[in-house]
Amino acid sequence: MVSWEYKVFETDKSFWGAKDKIDIDNTLDELGRDGWELISVVPLSTTSGSTTGLQFF
Numbered sequence: 001m002v003s004w005e006y007k008v009f010e011t012d013k014s015f016w017g018a019k020d021k022i023d024i025d026n027t028l029d030e031l032g033r034d035g036w037e038l039i040s041v042v043p044l045s046t047t048s049g050s051t052t053g054l055q056f057f
Contacts, residue, residue, distance in 0.1 A: 007057075009031065010053060011024060012052060038056060041057075042054070043055075
């Protein structure tokens with residue numbers, strides 16, 4: 001039987017800023033080297049609809 005592992009990476013950083021993008025890229029690169037595979041990204045929102053961060057699966 002195949003066994004699966006799941007990891008959720010969440011950030012409260014905006015994806016609009018260049019520095020934040022570099023931080024996220026570096027984190028995803030590191031996870032990729034460890035064998036993790038990105039399958040989805042979901043924006044986290046406030047009740048007013050403002051994006052407050054991202055959740056990576």
